[in-house]
Amino acid sequence: MRMMRLRNVMGTATYQYHTEQTIKTMRAIAQGKTPFQIAEPEN
Secondary structure (H helix, E strand, O other): OHHHHHHHHHHHHHHHHHHHHHHHHHHHHHOOOOOOOOOOOOO
């Protein structure tokens, strides 16, 4: 049970880190601080 709890905590921390990095990147894109851009696809 202890190992299962440890794996759950480690997995949660990993997802939290990825989510945080995604949010930081999206904010930087919105502020024009990166070479990336958000645009609608051409139809």
